Amino acid sequence: MDPAVMEEIAKKMESFEATMGHIEGVPLLGSTCDAWDSIYNFQARGDDILIATYPKAGTTWMQEIVDLILQEGDAQKGRRAPTYIKVPFIDMVPPKPMPSGVELAQTMKSPRVLKTHLPINLLPPSFWEKNVKVVYFARNAKDCMVSYYYFQKINKVLPDPGTWENYFSAFLSGHVPWGIWFDHVIGWWKAMDKHQILFIFYEDMIEDPMREIRKVMKFLGKDLSDGVLENIKYHTSFQAMKENPMTNNSTIPNFVLDQTISPFMRKGTVGDWKTHFSVAQNIIFDEEYKKKMEGSGLNFRTEL
Ligand SMILES: Nc1ncnc2c1ncn2[C@@H]1O[C@H](COP(=O)(O)OS(=O)(=O)O)[C@@H](OP(=O)(O)O)[C@H]1O
16 A cells, blocks of 8 residues: 555544554444443443444434334334434433433333443443343445445544545554444344344344334334335435435534535445445455454445
8 A cells, every 4th residue: 555645544543543442342432431430330230122233224214223123113203302312312412402312211100212332342231131132233434434434434523535545545454433343243133042133233123124124123022014114114215314304313403414525425335335445445355354354254235
């Protein structure tokens, strides 16, 4: 690689490390680290439902699906609040006077739907003590990387991603908030034999939403008719969520999430990485993927 580019990447990573805090080696936002005691000691309830994801895996999509399953497909009830209020992010601490995810969750009636990007080793232990059901939504790393790149551009709370070339290296080496994609997906995948975790893949959800929504419904112990499931599928389609102010994050001010640069609901497809990865980057990525994922039993599709 060009030495000038290497130097730029090194500088970028240094400044990234300076702006982030770390918990057990995982880069997290400074505000999350400052509030770590209250996050780690969060008290889960037995009937909570937790959605766990690596950033940009489709968290918002899954939370809408889970919420609409609990609301038995009633889209009006689904629109009662923006997603970030309806389904609090337990590891997120926005600037005051906005409430933290933990504070929001504490005011909610049961059953609560909560979400997290935390890797499994950092999850508050009360979730396991209470045997909470977890839906882990996983998306292939290449598309996550592209989506995260644009998100870091628009989200003013996160570090600037720099050039695509910088970002490619930063993502692969885990110099991004919430750390390394590989550790995240493998950690949650391996925990399935010990805990109540349903693993759903973004690519499968794109391919056949009815099939995948039904899996989520069964895991949550619900029994909804096909008509209700069709309605949930309709209201959680990319287009419907892009147009819905409760799900497209348009209620978040521009100085926090500048959607004039790129919309939150950007493309919602499988394989957008092909328009971003160079041939050389794809080779580097595939080698790293093979090394890290070998023997994990996990298999991601990067195209349909
Ligand atoms: N309904 C539906 N169908 C298909 N794709 C969808 C849907 N809802 C959200 N998305 C896409 O998911 C990406 C955002 O991921 P997250 O919600 O996990 O983002 S975040 O981590 O909570 O910020 C982001 O992906 P990209 O479009 O590739 O950037 C969203 O467009």
